[in-house]
Amino acid sequence: EGQEVPYDPEQLRKVQEHPCYSEKAHHTCGRCHLPVAPKCNIQCNYCIRDFDCVNESRPGVTSRVVKPDEALDLVKQVMDEFPYVKVIGIAGPGEPLANPETFETLRLVHEAFPNLIMCLSTNGLLLPDSIDELQQYDVGNVTVTLNAIDPAIGEQIYSYVNYRGTHYTGREAAEVLLEHQLEGIRMAVERKMFVKVNCVYIPGVNDEHIPAIAKKVGELGAFSFNLIPLIPQYKLAHITPPTPAEKRAMQDRCAPFIKQMRHCARCRSDAIGRLGHDVQSRIYCGESGCGE
Numbered sequence: 001e002g003q004e005v006p007y008d009p010e011q012l013r014k015v016q017e018h019p020c021y022s023e024k025a026h027h028t029c030g031r032c033h034l035p036v037a038p039k040c041n042i043q044c045n046y047c048i049r050d051f052d053c054v055n056e057s058r059p060g061v062t063s064r065v066v067k068p069d070e071a072l073d074l075v076k077q078v079m080d081e082f083p084y085v086k087v088i089g090i091a092g093p094g095e096p097l098a099n100p101e102t103f104e105t106l107r108l109v110h111e112a113f114p115n116l117i118m119c120l121s122t123n124g125l126l127l128p129d130s131i132d133e134l135q136q137y138d139v140g141n142v143t144v145t146l147n148a149i150d151p152a153i154g155e156q157i158y159s160y161v162n163y164r165g166t167h168y169t170g171r172e173a174a175e176v177l178l179e180h181q182l183e184g185i186r187m188a189v190e191r192k193m194f195v196k197v198n199c200v201y202i203p204g205v206n207d208e209h210i211p212a213i214a215k216k217v218g219e220l221g222a223f224s225f226n227l228i229p230l231i232p233q234y235k236l237a238h239i240t241p242p243t244p245a246e247k248r249a250m251q252d253r254c255a256p257f258i259k260q261m262r263h264c265a266r267c268r269s270d271a272i273g274r275l276g277h278d279v280q281s282r283i284y285c286g287e288s289g290c291g292e
């Protein structure tokens, strides 16, 4: 774990007790996702908005959106029942940083439970603009989805980007997104946050480019790299996804540059519990009367 040396014990806990950052912790520690963020500010060509953000979660199931105060109640309930949950994460169902409710939730939860590890996933567009506020709520783990470091490839993956009231398309959209992603990763590393990079493996589009992405983010000081096989839908529905063997081979090609996360469970944006042992339906049914 190459990056561990410059970190103090309190920071190391953000790796050691985080099931996605530590292979060991994934058997013992849990995470609780709070689905407070429905809106998104970009369009990935593999995403149909009816479901959870594909960049972090499994498509095909939509998480019920909760309000920040409901999210805090949920955390209280989870902490009572499942003390092995050490991480609170916001991963959708849309783009967390495009929703003011994300920041309100982080504030409420951090005030009530200052010892919980705060985690967030993002497409990166608003990461530079949000980084100070994230630091204020002690967000120590940030996942950025980065599918290209060449805008000529990026423009095949993204249809548009909405940034500060301007609608970008084509090459320009890919350029704006990339610039913000790289700057956001750099700023997060500078603030000693642990950065995980998710990268969607899209055969025929970015596959030959993926080791270069891994090299770049390794150089920027990202902590780990999570390769996600494409789930073919929307504009990329015609693409055959990589096989598990192709995925492993690609991870091996990227491993010299950055630590590979190989145990991602592709969770729902309302997942609660240990990876692969979720309890969220019980929680949501128990108190909220959602009828699931």
Ligand code: SF4
Binding pocket: 040, 041, 042, 043, 044, 046, 047, 048, 049, 052, 053, 054, 055, 093, 094, 095, 123
């Ligand atoms: Fe969909 Fe997530 Fe991409 Fe937004 S960032 S378009 S929610 S996959």
Ligand code: SF4
Binding pocket: 019, 020, 031, 056, 057, 226, 263, 264, 265, 266, 267, 275
């Ligand atoms: Fe961790 Fe992967 Fe689940 Fe995200 S989707 S919480 S990285 S296991």
